Amino acid sequence: MNDQELITAVKQSVSGVHMRVPAEQIVSRSRAIRSRRRIPAVAGALAVAAGAALAVTSTLVPSGQASHQPAAQLAAWTVTKQANGDIKVTIRELRDPAGLQRTLRADGVPASVTFAGQQNPACQGYPAGGSQSQRRQLLGSAVTAPASGAYVMVIHPPALPSGAGLQIFSSFENIPASAQGAAVRLVQASPQCTGS
Numbered sequence: 001m002n003d004q005e006l007i008t009a010v011k012q013s014v015s016g017v018h019m020r021v022p023a024e025q026i027v028s029r030s031r032a033i034r035s036r037r038r039i040p041a042v043a044g045a046l047a048v049a050a051g052a053a054l055a056v057t058s059t060l061v062p063s064g065q066a067s068h069q070p071a072a073q074l075a076a077w078t079v080t081k082q083a084n085g086d087i088k089v090t091i092r093e094l095r096d097p098a099g100l101q102r103t104l105r106a107d108g109v110p111a112s113v114t115f116a117g118q119q120n121p122a123c124q125g126y127p128a129g130g131s132q133s134q135r136r137q138l139l140g141s142a143v144t145a146p147a148s149g150a151y152v153m154v155i156h157p158p159a160l161p162s163g164a165g166l167q168i169f170s171s172f173e174n175i176p177a178s179a180q181g182a183a184v185r186l187v188q189a190s191p192q193c194t195g196s
Contacts, residue, residue, distance in 0.1 A: 079103045085158070091151040091182050094170050101195075108157050110165030110194035112187065119169050122192035125185065126164045138166075139184065151182045161186070165194030 001009075076095040080088045087107050089100075094115040101113035112120045137159035155166070167187045189196050 076100075079107065081107055082154075085156075087155045087157065089153050089155065089168075092149070094182070097168075100168070104166075105195050109155055110160070110189045110196040112165065112167045112169075112193050112195075114167075114169045116170070120167070120193055122190065123167050123187040124190075124193070126161065126188055138186070153184065163189055165189040165196070167193070 076091070076093040077100050078088075078090045078092075079100065080090075082088060087104070087109060089104070091100075097113040097115045101111055104111040104113070112123050114120055138156055138161075139153055160166075164186050165188070167185050168182055169185075170182045187193055
């Protein structure tokens with residue numbers, strides 16, 4: 001049997017079949033079925049897009065987690081853990097001291113952070129303030145970057161003397177960090193002062 005004979009046989013077998021459903025109804029129903037099949041695919045794509053947006057948002061908002069993740073550029077301050085274990089703190093504005101304190105503590109720095117002249121009364125100075133050599137080893141650098149007006153310090157956590165923590169404070173609020181110069185001092189570590 002060749003193709004032509006097959007076509008003739010099929011035509012003869014369906015010649016008595018008559019369509020009772022209008023063609024427009026068949027076409028309309030098929031479109032409805034196809035659109036219902038697309039809904040789960042579209043919903044899945046929207047769910048993936050929403051998840052990606054949430055992931056991006058959560059990395060840009062300070063959440064008190066350690067900064068082991070890629071650093072986000074924050075308006076007030078940024079904490080970045082360096083490859084060698086040092087912690088770089090950049091203060092642009094004296095806002096959200098509790099967030100900065102949580103981040104430093106999560107990175108292993110016992111710290112008390114207060115702004116606007118409200119120092120933590122539970123913090124006691126470290127005996128003799130620590131030696132000048134200890135302070136130099138602890139703070140690799142603490143400078144004001146003139147171009148940005150930010151206060152930048154690099155902390156070497158292993159250089160903290162035993163039983164010591166850091167207190168970061170300022171007596172001014174809502175002005176660039178360069179105008180008031182955030183202060184740093186060694187304090188005795190305690191749960192009430194530095195969280196440890």
